[in-house]
Amino acid sequence: LLSLRTQSLMKTRLLVSTLLLIFSQSGLSVDKVLVLGLFKDKAVIIVDNKRHVLSVGESTPEGVKLISANSREAVLEINGKQDTYTLGSRIGVNFKEPEKGATVTIAPDDRGSYHVNGSINGFQVEFLVDTGATLISMNRIQAKRIGINYKLEGEVATSQTASGPATIYRVNLDRVKVGDIELQDVAGAVHDGDFPEVILLGNSFLSKLKIYREGQLMVLEKK
Numbered sequence: 001l002l003s004l005r006t007q008s009l010m011k012t013r014l015l016v017s018t019l020l021l022i023f024s025q026s027g028l029s030v031d032k033v034l035v036l037g038l039f040k041d042k043a044v045i046i047v048d049n050k051r052h053v054l055s056v057g058e059s060t061p062e063g064v065k066l067i068s069a070n071s072r073e074a075v076l077e078i079n080g081k082q083d084t085y086t087l088g089s090r091i092g093v094n095f096k097e098p099e100k101g102a103t104v105t106i107a108p109d110d111r112g113s114y115h116v117n118g119s120i121n122g123f124q125v126e127f128l129v130d131t132g133a134t135l136i137s138m139n140r141i142q143a144k145r146i147g148i149n150y151k152l153e154g155e156v157a158t159s160q161t162a163s164g165p166a167t168i169y170r171v172n173l174d175r176v177k178v179g180d181i182e183l184q185d186v187a188g189a190v191h192d193g194d195f196p197e198v199i200l201l202g203n204s205f206l207s208k209l210k211i212y213r214e215g216q217l218m219v220l221e222k223k
Helices: 004-026 140-146
Strands: 033-039 042-047 050-055 065-069 073-078 081-086 103-106 115-120 123-129 136-139 155-161 164-178 181-191 199-201 209-214 217-222
Touching: 033 073, 033 081, 042 065, 042 073, 050 065, 081 115, 103 115, 115 199, 123 140, 136 140, 136 164, 140 181, 155 181
Parallel strands: 123 199, 136 181
Antiparallel strands: 033 042, 042 050, 065 073, 073 081, 103 217, 115 123, 115 164, 136 199, 155 164, 164 181, 209 217
């Protein structure tokens, strides 16, 4: 029979081993998190190439917790730290995104179009990525909401659209931001009508980035 001292020592070692196992499992490491879809109180994220659909308050097996979400942004808790992320945000090792070479990953919708949330001059907007558009283009209602006095500050020009020639006003946009990519002094166009329905993210912004595909995903990367 084992002595009481030996039994006590074995129990202590078993307890220590159990605690180490718990601590090692709770400290799961994550290399990459991608925000793929945003909805009210729900988000679709990819953690190390594994897709998860989270409702508010739920966590992935890796420990990424959804605090809140709407169609524009989500608050995620990672390693006890809460931050706000927009659609296409990619969080890398240690969850720090570099200022240079920042990327935004965009998933296509059911029609194969690429929509992404962003901002113009600090105002939240929705973009439609359009590599065929020369400028960032918006309609007059969108311009007024952002605070662009296009008739006073813009330069009158003509643009060829699918419906024929259209009057536009060329304007300068102070700041355009998509995810962590922000550019200053970007050329834009305001159509003096209801076209386009969604602001077009054109080549005055896209030409300054690297654009490539990862499967069906479109990746924008700051040069």
